[in-house]
Amino acid sequence: MHKYQQLEISNRKAYYEYFFEQTYIAGLVLSGTEIKSLRAGKASFNDSYCVFQDGELFVKSLHISEYSFGTYTNHEPMQERKLLLNKRELQKLEAKTKEKGYSIIPLKIFLAESGYFKMEIGLGKGKKNYDKRESIKERETDRDIKRKYGV
Secondary structure (H helix, E strand, O other), X not given: OOOOOOOEEEOHHHHXXXXXEEEEEEEEOOOHHHHHHHHOOOEEOOXXXXXXXXXXXXEEOOEEOOOOOOOOOOOOOOOOEEEEOOHHHHHHHHHHHOOOOEEEEEEEEEEOXXXXXXXXXXXXXXXXXXXXXXXXXXXXXHHHHHHHHOO
């Protein structure tokens, strides 16, 4: 078993902010120092989102920290990164994002068995405030049940 097999960085806040209809696994175009930073777990999803430019999908505002041992070849932490999907999937996603209320949100970055970093993205609709309160209430009742019955 490879020592990086269980490497996963997730965007927990996204599940609180959005309802997700569908998820996709996309490849990421990264430079060498970005890969080394990701292997160290140095990434943040704060306010990151995906956007289409000329029929290609890019992730913006994804912060991958600079590699501490990098030199002048180090990457820019907040640069936009290209996502790799099938043409059919890209067309379907682009059509959906043109509908009102849909967004493409990065959910997690993980190291695939192939040795490449992949990103799980979700097609989601934003939650209203009362939906968020409902999510909190549901989470608290689950926690109380677990405490009471030790499940």
